Amino acid sequence: QSVLTQPPSVSGAPGQRVTMSCTGSSSNIGAGYDVQWYQQLPGTAPKLLIYGNTNRPSGVPDRFSGSKSGTSASLAITGLQDEDEAAYYCQSYDSSLSGWVFGGGTKLTVL
Amino acid sequence: QVQLQESGPGLVKPSQTLSLTCTVSGGSISSDNYYWTWIRQHPGKGLEWIAYIYYTGRTYYNPSLNSRLTISVDTSKNQFSLNLGSLTAADTAVYFCARVHDSPYSARFDPWGQGTLVTVSS
Numbered sequence: 001q002s003v004l005t006q007p008p009s010v011s012g013a014p015g016q017r018v019t020m021s022c023t024g025s026s027s028n029i030g031a032g033y034d035v036q037w038y039q040q041l042p043g044t045a046p047k048l049l050i051y052g053n054t055n056r057p058s059g060v061p062d063r064f065s066g067s068k069s070g071t072s073a074s075l076a077i078t079g080l081q082d083e084d085e086a087a088y089y090c091q092s093y094d095s096s097l098s099g100w101v102f103g104g105g106t107k108l109t110v111l
Numbered sequence: 112q113v114q115l116q117e118s119g120p121g122l123v124k125p126s127q128t129l130s131l132t133c134t135v136s137g138g139s140i141s142s143d144n145y146y147w148t149w150i151r152q153h154p155g156k157g158l159e160w161i162a163y164i165y166y167t168g169r170t171y172y173n174p175s176l177n178s179r180l181t182i183s184v185d186t187s188k189n190q191f192s193l194n195l196g197s198l199t200a201a202d203t204a205v206y207f208c209a210r211v212h213d214s215p216y217s218a219r220f221d222p223w224g225q226g227t228l229v230t231v232s233s
Contacts, residue, residue: 002157034217038158045207046158048221057221089158093216099173100148100160100218 003028004090004103011109012080020106022073022090028101030071033093037066037075040087040105049088050075077108085110113138115208115224122230128196129229133208135189141166146211147191148220149182151204159204163211164191171215198231205229 005023012018022035029035035053038046048057050066053073065076073092077084090103119131133147140147148163162172162182172180181194195202205228209220 034219036219038220045223045226046220047223048219051212051219051221052217091158091220093218097174099171100215102158102160104157 002104003094003097003101004092006088006090006103006106008104009107009109011111012077013111014080014082016080017076017078018080018108019074019076020088020108022075022103024071024073024092024094026071027096028071028092028094029068029073031095033095035066035068035073036091037064037073038089038091040089042086046089080110082110084108113210113222115210115222117206117208117224117227119206119227119229121228122232123198124233125198125200125231127198128194129198129202129231131193131206131208131227131229133191133193133224135191135210140184140189140191141186144212146215146218147184148209148211149193150207150209150220150223152207152226153201153204161193161195161206163215200231203229203231 037050039049040046053068054066063078067074087105089105094101114136116134146163149161164170164182179196184191205226207226209223212219
């Protein structure tokens, strides 16, 4: 049972927009701690996609965007492409655990 | 460009201790700006943060694993290491090392090593 809750799967057709959520609590996202998002392609290590809730590292396309409100965060992907098919994980800090926590991951399927 | 590479045994027996090393190349592990961390992923599952270390040797462990964990750093070799004791099948996972940016409250992990699969089995 992950501290941050993500839907197990989402899907969309090429070119469409998809969003996925990350729900936390008052000891993590709701406490104001930053949310990061990672993309994990099959058989590879996770890659940083979004940091500080809304910031993209250099090299990450602007099709990817993050937002945060209250105890939740969201990742949006526009202009969906086949290569976006991957698992996406959110991550934050939790003051109750005094450590970093992840969501269980959302598997994105491009139809 | 900083790269990280995990190394260690792929197969360990139950009750034994796992020892993994992460070698950092393309940058110094002694940078003031970064922490260094271990993260694992059980087969087909999500990610679990294990521990982090600063180059001075300051550490912090996941409370759920604390009693079995030791993490250390060797600045002369630009490496940091993980020891996890009293292994069970539940410790079977891919173990990643990663660099940590920013303070613990806004930390992000980038880059990651490629990961190493550790299987606990007799």
